[in-house]
Amino acid sequence: MADFKVLGICGSLRKASLNMVALRACHELLPSGMKLEITSIADIPMYNQDVFDAGIPQAVKRFYDEVAAADGVLIATPEYNFSVPAVLKNAIDWVSKMPNQPFSNKPVAVFSASTGPLGGARVQYDVRRILVQLWGLVLPKPEVFIGGAAAKFADGKLTDETTRKFLTELLTGFGDWIARMQKK
Ligand code: FNR
Secondary structure, three states, X not given: OOOEEEXXXXXXXXXXXXXXXXXXXXXXXXXXXXXXXXXXXXXXXXXXXXXXXXOOOHHHHHHHHHHHHOOEEEEEEXXXXXXXXXXXXXXXXXXXXXXXXXXXXXXXXXXXXOOOOOOOHHHHHHHHHHHHHXXXXXXXXOOEEEOOHHHOEEOOEEOOHHHHHHHHHHHHHHHHHHHHHHOO
């Protein structure tokens, strides 16, 4: 595999986020040739066209540059009320309005962790739907839903071996997907 730079985005801002723990665990599960850098969307203000028109905030510019520079984007997100957490949708909304919006033709993989039994199945389909509108190239399979997540993490670590195996398969599949999508 060529060297692929992947940007990790977490849809939860809380310090003990299980999704963030799972995203960090991906550092240990990457296929060779793939690098992961995890960004923060905590400092992105709420989208407001007036603020946009007055001058794009630095945090949004930084996020735009990070997405634009990545070979692929890996999103780990909880499900809030059957859908996408506002912070994640907000970050995507901001950059979607910028010239050459950076999700166009960008390979993206999504996984979710939830304390509920379905593991965030519904949020993933909403994330996919949003990214389709932006011409993002969302990895179709494998899908990883980390359900009943409270039992799969301990002391700030992803301890469930089956979940680690699923994430390893996701990352390997994502590497293949990026290579396939970059082929002219
Ligand atoms: C939730 N949670 C949740 N879980 C789920 O499976 N489906 C849902 O619709 C919701 N809805 C929901 C709404 C709100 C406002 C919160 C705060 C939480 C529970 C959620 O899966 C759980 O809190 C996760 O631990 C959140 O992810 P992080 O922060 O641990 O990454």
